[in-house]
Amino acid sequence: MSQTCDVDPALLEKLEAFRFAKRSKGNATIICKINKEGLLIVEEHDQDNLSIDALAHLLPDNTPRYIVLSYELKHDDGRQSFPLVFLYYSPNGVKPEFNVLYASAKTYFQNKVGLGKVFDLQDSDDLTDAWLRAKLLK
16 A cells, blocks of 8 residues: 555554543543654643543644544443544645545544544534534444
């Protein structure tokens, strides 16, 4: 399989641990970006107990990002789960070369880290608990 970018081995290790971490409350996230010089997907930011509103404010206005999110989903019957979600954030107005670079590496990265729940996002203002909950409960 041909790929545009590779994934930083340290990020792969961190994502593996993140994937199997037991959570009892709150959201946890790892935001990733592409290092253009090395064509390497690297970690930009990680945080536990982060609200979705706070996550939305961390996203840049003019550059795509990959977001791996362990989301605290509270079900109507009182159960609680922590689905692992992959968000591909590509805001409007991104330089075409960034858009092509991130879009071309998206599927490779998603497959490399083994994430099945994938949602695209173009406006950080759309990233809300209601939006994410609706996507997950479809």
